[in-house]
Amino acid sequence: MHASRRQLLLSALAAGVSTTLPLRALAAPGAVADPRLSALLDAFVDEILRASPLTATSLGLDKGAYAALKRRLDDRSAEGRRREIAAYADRARRLRAIPRGGLSGRDLTVYDTVLYAMDVGAEGGRFAYGQDYANPYVVSQQDGTVAITPEFLNSQHLIETREDAEAYLARLEQMGAAIDAETARMADAAGQGVIPPAFILATTLKQLTDARAPEPGSARMVTSLAERAKAKGLEGDWRGRATAIVAQKVYPAIDRQIAGVKALQPRATNDAGVWKFKDGADYYRWALKYNTTTDLTPAEIHEIGLRQGREIDALMDGILKSQGLSQGTVGERMSALTKDPRFLYPNTEAGKREVVEYIQAKVDEIRPFIPQFSKLGLKAPVEVRPVPKEIEAGAALGYMNFAALDGSRPAIYYVNLSDTSNWPRYTLASLTMHEALPGHAWQGAYLAERNSEIHTIASLTGFGAFTEGWALYAEQLADEVGLYKDDPFGRLGYLQAIRFRCARLVVDTGLHDKRWTREQAIQELAGATGRSVGAATSEVDRYCASPGQACAYKVGHNEIVRLREKAKAALGPKFDLRDFNDAVVSTGGTPLAVLETVVDRYVAEAKA
Structure with missing residues (x-):
């Protein structure tokens, strides 16, 4: 899952009042060339941090002039939500006062990115329930003070x-x-x-x-x-x-x-x-827009999931047959493999330690491949931890907390070990590529280690389709450089993970648009992917509490791959995978529509 449960970290829980405090220690000089835009973004950062002390601490910014924030929690009240919605609209108004036509390059990217975030956040104010980050319930198995704060x-x-x-x-x-x-x-x-x-x-x-x-x-x-x-x-x-x-x-x-x-x-x-609520259909369309940063309809997303699922099934079928597994559907064969003792860890404390040690070994294994992906030279330290026992019943199966911007805390990669049968060994490599390297931890490391190149606002606007799309694309990169060349079951685990994201498109839209029951969704997810019923149940319940969020992964991945093919076609022999990847990561995170303008600019510069 996400770097945090929020997909737009601009979801600071109250509208802070802009101050005259200079943010030069936060926003590196030159990160934004236009002085008026730079000053306005500085003010936005100040407002957001003061309104969300937890965000300030997460980024390691609760120091100096912001030291008092370390003594506060975010405002979880109804009035706090009203203030945050008003803040989105107010920031959008102030940003539009700067003529877009006078901007270029990175300034234009950050302008469009922040404006999109503010507009889509303000749009959520149409609905009188839930959180601004597209969770309809204030308290659920994965949201609320008890689930998050300890x-x-x-x-x-x-x-x-x-x-x-x-x-x-x-x-x-x-x-x-x-x-x-x-x-x-x-x-x-x-x-x-x-x-x-x-x-x-x-x-x-x-x-x-x-x-x-x-x-x-x-x-x-x-x-x-x-x-x-x-x-x-x-x-x-x-x-x-x-x-x-x-x-x-x-x-x-x-x-x-x-x-x-x-x-x-x-x-x-x-x-x-959410179809059952007043304006539930409109709410779901907004949740999809919020999470995918596209205007794709539920029907379009559902069809993409079905079509791409069939394509991945064909690839998995070939590997399964090469391993002597030819009877039944792909999902049935993967379900049998999920229960195969060869790949299971004991559901004991010792077995859970083995899982963590294996994951750490996979982090170490991928590091030598990083220069084939990128020229950035990031250190990207990662710490692997089990999800705390008191919240594992409702927590995602895996998620990442980004590193602090000041280097005081590495990225923390959490794996839910409530039941080790959810994690056959062949699934763990791809999970690690997604959550750690070259996925979330790598993309987040750019914000922490190269913050002189990018405005701090980028660390406060994390778009799910970008961050999860990049992490799913990172799984593909690991396969492309040959991580699984001598490991057919590891590659099967990677393809199963991609298949799983296709199924998410089908199941999420099924639940919230086609009025599927929970049981129908669990059956579809487990049947299509071969994952255990327990894992499928945990996932489906997550989709119920966070409509649209599960669609961010594959929609984002599809767009990054499409843009890579577009760049390849335009550049021919001048195309360098590392330059493309670095152009994407060095945005700090953008809506998908804005990402295409970044890639177009990279292509133009490469041609020149």
Whole structure:
């Protein structure tokens, strides 16, 4: 999955007020040539960071003039959402005041990119429910303070000084109010008929109950601070103070949210798609636009998934037959392979450590190939971690947190090990190419390591179709340089991953446009890909909570491949794969329509 659960990190949760604070430490001089545009983007960065302290911390920017942000959480209230929607429209208005015709090169790219982000964000204000990043539910198995904040505090809130530890406690103090704000919004949405499906509520309830289960002093929110403060030699009763906050403020708020979820259960149905809501069809079209950065209709996306799925099936069929597997459909043969003991890890703590070690070995294996992909010379450090146990029931099967811009924290690649049978060994290489190198971690490393070349606004506008499209394209690059030349099952795992993204197009549109049931979607996904029913169930539930997000991958991949073929045809022998890849990555991330203008400019420069 994503670098975070948000696809547009411009989804800062309140509209900050522009200040006169200079951002020269953030926006490198010369990253944007036009002085008026540069100044306006500086102001946008300031507003976004002040409105979303969690974003500031994630990027390692909660220092200096922004140090106070380390003591705050984002505003999760209804008023906070109203402010953020207003901020999108206001920034779009201010940006349009700069004549586009006077811009060129990178300035034009960043102008078009930011304007698209603001417009599509403001468009989401038409709908009176959900989050601005196309999640219709304020609280679900993959969204909300309980699902996000404890791991954020553990992995992204660094503890180096006494001030850092005090800031951690300040954030812990605010968790109760944030949870209560979400509970109130959840009840308000229910009054408008917006209630998560019964199966989403059941998983969410389990997650909340699991988070509430430990004694306060044993909660990870407490032990994380206590252990890291002790390791840094910071004297103080950190454990006692954190325990008191969890016991007196956090746990009671979780109890109230548990009660809120239980109150919704008698009214919930198993209808899986957003079609059931007022303006649900329009909401889904907006969610697809938001996530794919295209105007493709649900019907068009559904057909693309069916057609490309058949094409991948033909390739997989050839490999399966070469390995003596010829009986049944491709999906049936892959399903049998999924259960083959040769490829499975024990579902034990030792087996889970083996999975992490194998993934790390695959990160190391691909590094020598990187010069064939790119001339950028990025270091791109990556740390592999299992998804924390308290959230693994509802979390994605794999996802990436980008590295901090200041180098204080590497990219963190999370793999969900709730059940190791979801990860036969032959599937792990392609997953690693996607999440780590040359996928998310590589693309994110450009923002961190070459930030003198690009405005900081690029780190705040992550488009799902670009980031996930690049990561899926990265899986293809690994195959093209021969990573699987002596590993037919590894290549089968890669093709299965591509097939899986085709099936996502079919299933997501099936759920939200064609009114499929959850069971129908699970059957289609498992049957088409051969993945376990457990893995398919986790995926389908994710699509229900984040409509359209699963379509970003293949739509983005298709466009990057199309643009590469366009560049090849135009340049002939002058085409250099490394230059093309670097032209894409060095945008920092753009909507797909803007990406074509970047590639056209790269072609023109290569010809010259």
